[in-house]
Amino acid sequence: MTEEGSGKEQSVEMELGEAAVIKLPRSTSLARADGLLVRLRPFYEGVIHFALFICASISVLVTVGIVIILLYESVQFFFDVSIIEFLTGTRWTPLLKPQHFGILPLMCGTMLVAAGSAIVAVPIGLGTAIYLSEYASPRFRDIVKPFLEILAGIPSVVYGYLAIVTVSPIIRYLFPSAGVFNAASACIVVGIMILPMIISLSEDILQSVPLSLRGAAFALGANKFEVTVRVVVPAALSGIIASFLLAISRAIGETMAVTLAAGATPKLTLNPLESIQTMTAYIVQVSQGDTPTGTVEYRTIFAVGLMLFITTMVMNVIAQYILSRVGEQYE
Template sequence: MAIRDIENKPKVNILETIIPKILFLFALISILTTVGIVFILLFETLSFFREVSFIDFITDPKWTPLFIPKHFGVLPLLSGTLIVTFIASLIAIPIGLGSAIYLSEYAPDRVRAIIKPILEILAGIPTIVYGYFALTFVTPVLRFIFPDMDIFNALSAGIVVGIMIIPMISSLSEDAMLAVPNSIRAAAYGLGSTKFEVATKVIVPAALSGIVSSFVLALSRAIGETMIVTIAAGGTPKLTLNPLESIQTMTAYIVQVSLGDTPQGSIEYKTIFAVGMSLFVLTLIMNLIAQYITKKYREEYQ
């Protein structure tokens, strides 16, 4: 036995030396990939702003880089993206959080074992299927209610994007609530609280940091969604607050210009990177806000 241990010891020492280096290499690849993406976005965006004024980019209410006269105001794309995200949040946050509260605090184990996999199936559906679902089912239903609605519109796209991100909010929020110790629940019940009071006034506040993180992650996913808005929302960059009209989001514009018809190196081509950088900055700001809220309301349990 001792002889075997001596023979195996060099192999163990070799593994202990090599494995940390391999894992470090994996971590380094992730970092370098992120740095490379940011560098390319920044380099091409600066090249774009050598030809287009930054002030015009953030203040011009028109976006027509593919037509004459050319306008490079990102506001129509930004407003389209925010309208879709806002509608998605109105759908996903109440339903997702309500599902999480039910699964965490109310559902028996047998019911949870059925409902949770069904919810998670939504996360596995390809987004292009969601897009055609929005265009061929949701839009006709909405046009029955709103006859003047455009075929391509922000409302149906926002509703379906909201449906798509429900599982993300539900699953992550449920995990955050299940992490709250049962002793806190027992203490609340001991004070005479009802199940609803325990869920809404004790568990949800205790898990608030994780719940907020799920909201931000899901909304970042909604902001970056491509196929649903490309198919269902249209391709009309328009500065409007009317969700019944056709709009264009940042991601939909990137898809439009990336189809191969735009000459590489042209100002029209560089708009892809300017819009991509705007999208990157928007999601970065959201994540910084989420980190602040998470740190402020984080609860640590022994």
């Protein structure tokens, strides 16, 4: 016991090739060495543990906080406005006299943009995903992918003014009855915005279809198109649908482009050439304006926000549920 320390140091030899020999220090004693750092080890381990826990908690607390604020202000709003009128009323004029609080025009505007952008994005997105996954050479795929990432990175406000200065004039040229602000231009730019999402998610799902399935279909005398349409796409279908839902939910929540492009006229219409207003655009309008806090007008944005939150959350939950089942298919 007198030879603590140097006597118990041994070294492990690791031979690398012929020449190099690296020695790792190794103690044969299992007893803990004495020292301040060693004695404090349980303490700073605990500090790190706690700090990381706080980081993880923040997102949970913020989510809960937002939902509570939305609910609290919405409940206040529903003291003044009946929930029936809110959900079934066909006129939305909270900032004008006489006031009407029917959310249907805003809901209709949001759904018009969501559906219109889906009509633009779904065929192009699915076609692109199929081309990239099944037909394109790896080299072409490597070229296209960065472009998709750039497309996904363009700020939505840029899409918004592109809609006004580029898309809208074209639409007005084709359909002279269209206004400067119209739903169609919003649909087109939002469709382009959600395109990268549909393409990358769908392409991942298509790629995850086992190669052996393609081989089996080829061995049965199918040609490339038949293999793609009859085997690969059906096998990936639920995942592809989930990618559509996630993208549409993004379109519903999209704010800047629709605020700029679609106008600020809450209108219960399905005509894409007219100016409309979406739920998000209304929230922008009120948040920026000089509506005094604490009034009914001011609280409308929380009720509208709650509706928006519920709509996108339901779509996301459905999409996640479908996606979670895709993985089980090939177990």
